[in-house]
Amino acid sequence: MRYSHLVGKTKKEIQKDEVGISVQYLIRGGFIHKELAGVYALLPLGLRVANKIIEIIREEMVAIDGQELTMTAIQNPEPWKKSGRWEDSVVDIWFKTLLKNGSEVGLATTHEEPLTKLLSQQISSYKDLPLYVFQFQTKFRNEPRPRSGLLRAREFIMKDLYSFDLDKEEHEKYYERAKQAYIKIWERLGIGDQTYLTFASGGTFSKYSHEFQTLCENGEDTIYVDKKKKIAVNKEVFNDEVLKELGLKKEDLEEEKAIEVGNIFPLGTKYSDALGLTFTDEKGEKKPVIMGSYGIGIGRTMATIVELKHDDKGIIWPENISPYKVHLIGLNLDDEKVNKTVEDIYSKLLENKISILFDDRKEVTPGEKFADADLLGITYRAVVSLKTDGEIELKKRDEDKSEIISVVDFINILKK
Amino acid sequence: MRYSHLVGKTKKEIQKDEVGISVQYLIRGGFIHKELAGVYALLPLGLRVANKIIEIIREEMVAIDGQELTMTAIQNPEPWKKSGRWEDSVVDIWFKTLLKNGSEVGLATTHEEPLTKLLSQQISSYKDLPLYVFQFQTKFRNEPRPRSGLLRAREFIMKDLYSFDLDKEEHEKYYERAKQAYIKIWERLGIGDQTYLTFASGGTFSKYSHEFQTLCENGEDTIYVDKKKKIAVNKEVFNDEVLKELGLKKEDLEEEKAIEVGNIFPLGTKYSDALGLTFTDEKGEKKPVIMGSYGIGIGRTMATIVELKHDDKGIIWPENISPYKVHLIGLNLDDEKVNKTVEDIYSKLLENKISILFDDRKEVTPGEKFADADLLGITYRAVVSLKTDGEIELKKRDEDKSEIISVVDFINILKK
Numbered sequence: 001m002r003y004s005h006l007v008g009k010t011k012k013e014i015q016k017d018e019v020g021i022s023v024q025y026l027i028r029g030g031f032i033h034k035e036l037a038g039v040y041a042l043l044p045l046g047l048r049v050a051n052k053i054i055e056i057i058r059e060e061m062v063a064i065d066g067q068e069l070t071m072t073a074i075q076n077p078e079p080w081k082k083s084g085r086w087e088d089s090v091v092d093i094w095f096k097t098l099l100k101n102g103s104e105v106g107l108a109t110t111h112e113e114p115l116t117k118l119l120s121q122q123i124s125s126y127k128d129l130p131l132y133v134f135q136f137q138t139k140f141r142n143e144p145r146p147r148s149g150l151l152r153a154r155e156f157i158m159k160d161l162y163s164f165d166l167d168k169e170e171h172e173k174y175y176e177r178a179k180q181a182y183i184k185i186w187e188r189l190g191i192g193d194q195t196y197l198t199f200a201s202g203g204t205f206s207k208y209s210h211e212f213q214t215l216c217e218n219g220e221d222t223i224y225v226d227k228k229k230k231i232a233v234n235k236e237v238f239n240d241e242v243l244k245e246l247g248l249k250k251e252d253l254e255e256e257k258a259i260e261v262g263n264i265f266p267l268g269t270k271y272s273d274a275l276g277l278t279f280t281d282e283k284g285e286k287k288p289v290i291m292g293s294y295g296i297g298i299g300r301t302m303a304t305i306v307e308l309k310h311d312d313k314g315i316i317w318p319e320n321i322s323p324y325k326v327h328l329i330g331l332n333l334d335d336e337k338v339n340k341t342v343e344d345i346y347s348k349l350l351e352n353k354i355s356i357l358f359d360d361r362k363e364v365t366p367g368e369k370f371a372d373a374d375l376l377g378i379t380y381r382a383v384v385s386l387k388t389d390g391e392i393e394l395k396k397r398d399e400d401k402s403e404i405i406s407v408v409d410f411i412n413i414l415k416k
Numbered sequence: 417m418r419y420s421h422l423v424g425k426t427k428k429e430i431q432k433d434e435v436g437i438s439v440q441y442l443i444r445g446g447f448i449h450k451e452l453a454g455v456y457a458l459l460p461l462g463l464r465v466a467n468k469i470i471e472i473i474r475e476e477m478v479a480i481d482g483q484e485l486t487m488t489a490i491q492n493p494e495p496w497k498k499s500g501r502w503e504d505s506v507v508d509i510w511f512k513t514l515l516k517n518g519s520e521v522g523l524a525t526t527h528e529e530p531l532t533k534l535l536s537q538q539i540s541s542y543k544d545l546p547l548y549v550f551q552f553q554t555k556f557r558n559e560p561r562p563r564s565g566l567l568r569a570r571e572f573i574m575k576d577l578y579s580f581d582l583d584k585e586e587h588e589k590y591y592e593r594a595k596q597a598y599i600k601i602w603e604r605l606g607i608g609d610q611t612y613l614t615f616a617s618g619g620t621f622s623k624y625s626h627e628f629q630t631l632c633e634n635g636e637d638t639i640y641v642d643k644k645k646k647i648a649v650n651k652e653v654f655n656d657e658v659l660k661e662l663g664l665k666k667e668d669l670e671e672e673k674a675i676e677v678g679n680i681f682p683l684g685t686k687y688s689d690a691l692g693l694t695f696t697d698e699k700g701e702k703k704p705v706i707m708g709s710y711g712i713g714i715g716r717t718m719a720t721i722v723e724l725k726h727d728d729k730g731i732i733w734p735e736n737i738s739p740y741k742v743h744l745i746g747l748n749l750d751d752e753k754v755n756k757t758v759e760d761i762y763s764k765l766l767e768n769k770i771s772i773l774f775d776d777r778k779e780v781t782p783g784e785k786f787a788d789a790d791l792l793g794i795t796y797r798a799v800v801s802l803k804t805d806g807e808i809e810l811k812k813r814d815e816d817k818s819e820i821i822s823v824v825d826f827i828n829i830l831k832k
Contacts, residue, residue: 007483007549009538033534035488036521041534042486044549050486067423070458070466072451073489073554074571097513097523099570100560105452107513107523118449118457122425127779133423133460138489138554144516154515155490363543 001044001324003359003372008033008043010372020218022306023149025315029375031323038146038154040299045376048323050157050298054136056188056320057159057296060181064174066134066161071114073138075106079113083274093141107140112293115162116271123289126166126281130174134161136298148218150299151259161294166279171290175266178294182212182262189301190318191308195261196232198223199246205268208237213258216307221260224253232258259304267291315377316398324357325414327378329369331385333362342384345392345407354414373397382410417460417740419775419788424449424459426788436634438722439565441731445791447739454562454570456715461792464739466573466714470552472604472736473575473712476597480590482550482577487530489554491522495529499690509557523556528709531578532687539705542582542697546590550577552714564634566715567675577710582695587706591682594710598628598678605717606734607724611677612648614639615662621684624653629674632723637676640669648674675720683707731793732814740773741830743794745785747801749778758800761808761823770830789813798826 008030015027017037026032031046042050058068080086086106088094095107108114115133123129139158146154161178165171179197186195191214198213213223213232222235226248233242233253243250269288272278277289309316317323326349330342346358357378359369366385373381374397383393383402392410395402405413424446431443433453442448447462458466474484496502502522504510511523524530531549539545555574562570577594581587595613602611607630614629629639629648638651642664649658649669659666685704688694693705725732733739742765746758762774773794775785782801789797790813799809799818808826811818821829 001483004543005483005547007485007535007538007547035530036490036492039488039490039492041488041530044483044485047484047486067417067421067460068463069423069460070463072455072457072571074452074455074556076452076455095513097511100558114451114457119423122423127420131421131423140490142516155488 001357003357004361006030006044006357008045010375018149020148020151020303020307021310022151022218022303025306025310025375025377026149026303029315029377032150034149036154038143038152040150040153040155045323046302049302049317049321052321052323053189053298053301054157054159057185057298058136060185060188061134061159061161064132064177064181065130066132068135069133070135070137071108071111071118073108073140075108075114077104077106079117079275080106083113083271085113093143095140095142108137109139109141110293110295111135111137111160112162112267112271112291113275116275116277116291119164119289120275120277123164123277123279126279129164129166129279129289130170131164132161132174133164134159134294147220148303150303151218152220153297153299156300157298159296159298163292163294164277165290165292166281167287168290171266171292175264175292178264178292179210182264182294182296185296186212186214186261189305189321191261191305194308196223196225196230196258198232198234198258198260199237199242200234200263201237202266203270205270206266209263209265211260212262214261214304214308215256216259216304217257218307219257219259221258223256223258225256226252227254228252232256259300259307261301261304262294262296264294265292267293310377311374313371314375317377317379319379322377322379324355324378326354326356326380326382327373327376328356328358329366329373329381329383330358330360331366331369331383333360335386338384338386341390345382345384348407349411352411352415354411380414417773419773420777422446422460422773424461426791434565436564436567436719436723437726438567438634438719441722441726441791441793442565442719445731445793448566450565452570454559454568456566456569456571461739462718465718465733465737468737468739469605469714469717470573470575473601473714474552476601476604477550477575477577480548480593480597481546482548484551485549486551486553487524487527487534489524489556491524491530493520493522495533495691496522499529499687501529509559511556511558524553525555525557526709526711527551527553527576528578528683528687528707529691532691532693532707535580535705536691536693539580539693539695542695545580545582545695545705546586547580548577548590549580550575550710563636564719566719567634568636569715572716573714575712575714579708579710580693581706581708582697583703584706587682587708591680591708594680594708595626598680598710598712601712602628602630602677605721605737607677607721610724612639612641612646612674614648614650614674614676615653615658616650616679617653618682619686621686622682625679625681627676628678630677630720630724631672632675632720633673634723635673635675637674639672639674641672642668643670644668648672675716675723677717677720678710678712680710681708683709726793727790729787730791733793733795735795738793738795740771740794742770742772742796742798743789743792744772744774745782745789745797745799746774746776747782747785747799749776751802754800754802757806761798761800764823765827765830768827768831770827796830
């Protein structure tokens with residue numbers, strides 16, 4: 001892709017009405033565009049990163065037997081009324097709207113109810129279980145105070161997985177698999193070291209739910225972390241009794257700010273009872289299905305990665321979610337020979353199916369190009385100029401040292 | 417995927433409140449699930465087909481220099497007020513809703529306004545043009561009479577591309593490229609022969625827009641088709657003057673019902689004037705950008721393919737969008753040897769990365785399995801039973817003849 005024609009240019013101005021480094025860098029880098037507070041378009045660079053995050057999560061969800069589907073945004077009120085979650089006094093973040101015939105519908109905040117209803121048409125016998133389904137779907141949450149860009153948005157893509165099991169034992173086995181899958185995801189996304197399995201309040205059917213909290217000064221949550229044991233407790237359940245139960249000692253815990261990047265939640269029979277999702281077991285007895293839900297916000301994850309992976313010049317993307325592999329910068333492009341060289345290198349890299357953003361601008365100073373490359377945070381920066389003499393000056397975003405390298409060697413490095 | 421655990425089972429019942437063969441087969445086959453009239457979830461089989469359609473369209477949009485992004489569903493009213501399309505009296509299919517602070521927002525019916533506004537921050541010089549952007553994004557249209565399942569829905573994924581050009585000449589060149597890309601898409605989707613470039617009304621800035629209309633009895637539109645010249649005229653502009661201008665003769669035209677699967681629309685400067693999207697040309701003069709928009713509804717395309725590609729037993733998917741390549745049916749599974757054989761074949765096909773739906777159900781008759789296979793319409797049906805003696809009885813969905821073939825030969829056929 002030629003930078004001269006990329007939709008989403010860098011901006012110099014600080015975004016005054018936005019708080020936090022991730023939203024600053026993501027807007028200034030041209031990854032996202034603010035439509036309204038809490039409502040952001042994904043520009044080409046941002047969409048590329050989001051899609052890479054999605055693909056990593058998808059692989060791990062398929063690996064734990066998740067079947068992908070896509071539920072709808074427009075919600076029939078009926079199952080929500082049955083579960084008691086339709087009224088704004090119960091769920092205070094609904095967006096609601098009217099059909100032409102005057103009947104009220106909601107915009108999805110989550111999907112327990114419609115999915116439970118859908119599966120009640122499918123599940124009747126123990127032979128139909130277990131079932132695990134997931135989606136990457138747009139959620140709408142009418143946040144009174146959307147905050148910090150993608151960290152708390154009104155509209156965002158969420159990966160939500162739901163588990164449907166025969167009994168508590170099977171549920172707990174799956175819950176553990178999901179937990180491990182989540183840990184893998186944070187590792188693959190480069191935030192594993194800072195992300196803690198955190199005990200949080202569990203609702204009616206389970207003493208605890210689990211959050212995955214990533215340590216970050218700009219986080220909204222307060223957690224108490226045992227860094228040796230690699231677990232944490234959310235402030236909301238932080239008391240002597242809980243600590244005792246979890247075998248944690250107050251003196252081993254540090255208070256930290258953190259971002260909830262994911263959560264896993266045992267739902268028990270709350271929704272299957274409300275919506276009649278039952279099965280007949282081997283003895284012919286009717287039983288409710290045991291459910292769980294497992295969420296990851298894609299935008300929030302992307303923002304959290306930026307909160308952790310940056311310096312004062314810009315973003316430093318982990319290599320596997322870098323929007324492009326290489327940021328190719330052409331300098332001295334008024335020199336015909338240099339111009340031809342860099343164009344040839346660009347073609348050659350494309351032929352080798354290496355993903356490149358090519359800064360081909362002629363009217364921009366080297367300093368500005370370097371600053372833009374630092375802001376965008378693509379893993380490899382490759383400079384071609386009068387000085388490089390047909391070769392490439394290569395530097396990784398997170399290293400200071402550059403080296404001069406031949407095009408052939410460069411391609412070999414990238415193909416590794 | 418094992419059919420026994422697939423979410424989305426076949427149904428026998430005719431859907432009484434739905435009109436048209438596509439919605440009947442798609443619901444009965446477990447491809448889609450009705451949440452509300454005009455609002456359908458994509459179940460795993462439906463999502464697989466939709467994703468294959470999306471991938472074909474994406475390739476052709478990238479081939480005509482489209483940059484992919486994702487705009488938002490929630491719409492800031494401001495640019496719509498400037499263009500005059502905010503009021504329900506002008507656009508009568510808006511869904512609107514309220515933020516917590518009481519301000520009204522809309523749900524996207526289309527994206528000319530927000531995109532024009534976004535690009536006005538990016539485009540200033542002739543050097544910034546041309547730009548072509550596209551997305552696969554959920555649209556919301558408050559249809560008073562949603563109809564025939566995916567053919568006219570209230571919520572649906574749309575591919576919309578927008579072109580931004582320097583002048584009329586460049587615009588027309590691109591418009592022609594987009595037209596050719598669309599023709600390629602219909603061909604790749606297997607409906608090229610029945611899909612006609614159709615002249616329709618053009619609005620303020622152009623005499624005509626162009627629809628792509630696919631002949632179908634269940635279609636909502638009436639068109640007049642010259643089958644030799646492969647063009648058509650929509651009833652709305654069908655008059656002597658237009659026929660003369662297009663060089664068409666009344667006697668060569670047939671009246672047909674058709675489904676509008678796509679449209680391409682010259683927008684001129686309507687939105688760039690309203691929203692101040694201008695550039696400075698080489699002489700330093702300020703000029704408005706010339707725009708065009710280019711839409712394809714993904715669900716409607718999927719439904720149209722079913723309307724055309726079916727028989728009285730079910731769907732016949734074109735091979736490149738078949739949800740799986742092979743529908744493997746195990747019969748006589750109570751026989752241990754047969755059961756082992758078919759499980760081995762399933763593993764072997766998976767190892768060879770062949771996509772398979774495996775009907776592993778034990779409690780279902782062969783007749784039901786064959787009926788389900790016909791309904792689902794997967795390209796290859798492979799039967800393993802007592803009779804097949806370690807080999808496979810292979811039949812294509814659109815052929816009557818089957819043949820016995822070794823597993824190795826089968827893999828070779830599929831890998832071609």
